[in-house]
């Protein structure tokens with residue numbers, strides 16, 4: 001990206017994708033990876049294939065010494081130190097690099113979860129919110145995996161509703177220590193972690209983060225949870241029984257623990273989305289290999305149209321997912337780049353940069369986790385009976401995937417956040433949504449030609465750009481109608497908020513897929529024709545989904561004449577010629593079979 005592209009995007013308001021079609025030149029894509037990015041990707045992928053996957057069976061039996069040894073090896077390769085600045089023993093690389101590690105490591109989910117618990121939610125609270133002393137004390141050990149990190153927010157009675165935590169902290173009379181009491185639940189890496197970011201309420205009121213070492217008096221962990229999947233990861237409770245924590249281990253400001261909790265979850269859910277794209281790529285590789293060698297009715301099953309459709313579905317999901325992930329990476333890196341990490345207000349600035357990308361983080365998480373669930377399901381189906389037995393990794397992948405819709409904020413909570421954050425930004429004047437809704441309404445009321453038509457246009461993929469614009473405008477129109485009807489009561493209309501979130505997710509993901517295909521076409525990239533085919537299919541099918549959502553929402557947000565007018569506008573916005581998708585899907589499947597894996601990248 002050029003300097004002017006970067007400057008233009010960095011100054012764009014948060015979630016500006018809802019305001020227009022985007023600009024291919026200002027969009028970061030996997031084709032923009034530098035040599036250094038590619039080297040990091042290769043290192044992570046090789047490490048996963050050569051070191052992690054061969055140990056999967058041991059890890060499934062919860063040999064946590066093996067997990068720790070692997071985390072140490074990952075550290076020797078620099079993989080655990082990507083986000084940590086050099087002066088704390090890290091590499092201090094960009095967000096794209098650390099995202100790529102999560103993406104390419106995703107070959108065995110349990111290890112990915114342990115790795116994410118350590119390098120993401122385990123380490124980042126200290127990096128982003130720690131004092132200089134805390135950073136010096138903990139980050140070098142964590143970056144080297146001599147110590148392992150963990151994050152303890154949830155409790156038995158408060159997961160989604162994290163601020164209702166009961167754990168409390170009381171300052172001892174000498175003012176030197178806090179005594180922490182309570183029980184944290186579902187803590188990833190708890191069996192072997194050395195330091196936990198723990199959230200507790202000082203005096204039962206002020207929600208605050210603490211750095212708690214496993215050897216502090218009064219700290220212990222419970223038994224392993226017996227989970228459906230990711231069995232090779234550790235999930236235990238953290239028991240705080242008059243745990244004595246030095247006052248200098250308060251992390252961030254007293255009473256402002258929610259800033260840490262929510263910002264770190266933004267990053268956590270983003271990296272989870274990247275891992276899901278990688279996980280789906282892995283499932284596709286397994287499915288392609290099996291479909292090529294399994295014979296039925298005298299030929300490889302890959303040659304059957306219905307198997308090909310499943311392979312195409314998986315490839316389309318990966319393409320859409322990674323396009324969305326790396327577009328968002330570009331936005332985040334642009335914002336982080338402009339921050340002086342040594343400045344006194346750096347943590348506040350970093351927090352604001354992450355907050356600015358919070359909508360995209362939730363989108364990437366929801367889309368990625370649901371896309372991965374469909375991919376692992378298709379992988380089982382392509383394996384037939386063998387997909388249902390433990391001998392093949394398809395069965396484990398199916399179980400391992402499910403948790404992604406639950407942790408780092410359930411997908412319900414994330415859907416509510418997507419719409420809620422956009423509406424809040426509009427009300428605070430940070431995002432000119434109201435003006436945009438008015439402009440769209442005026443445009444539709446004028447006797448201009450229908451915007452969704454497919455009339456010939458010189459620009460490649462121009463009809464697709466117009467179609468996504470139709471979905472974007474529809475989403476805003478429906479949001480406007482919903483707000484007008486319910487006002488403050490909209491919060492209670494969760495089905496409407498989630499339906500709007502689904503439209504917004506479509507807009508971001510389809511735009512990302514299309515902008516990438518357009519950028520590849522402009523650069524004459526060798527894979528541009530395949531990317532174009534994928535983008536066209538995704539847009540065609542995305543419009544069908546958007547139409548179904550609008551049919552559900554419209555009668556809820558408008559009535560009588562208003563409903564008829566809104567429905568007519570929706571029809572105009574989604575107007576399009578029917579597109580043949582079966583042949584392009586066969587083409588995509590053929591590319592998968594030929595490559596024996598995801599054919600781009």
Ligand SMILES: Cc1cc2nc3c(=O)[nH]c(=O)nc-3n(C[C@H](O)[C@H](O)[C@H](O)COP(=O)(O)OP(=O)(O)OC[C@H]3O[C@@H](n4cnc5c(N)ncnc54)[C@H](O)[C@@H]3O)c2cc1C
Pocket residue numbers: 117151152153154156157158159160161185186187188189227235403406407408409410411412413494
């Ligand atoms: C394997 C695993 C590892 C984990 N690792 C960690 C970790 O390292 N650290 C940590 O702190 N936590 C961790 N968690 C906890 C995880 O973040 C929570 O399970 C998750 O946030 C959901 O909370 P809950 O389980 O209490 O479910 P609940 O919050 O009780 O939710 C139950 C259901 O109700 C829905 N729901 C809840 N509130 C609303 C609402 N307002 N509107 C609509 N629907 C709603 C939810 O979407 C869900 O479908 C982990 C969980 C698992 C399973």
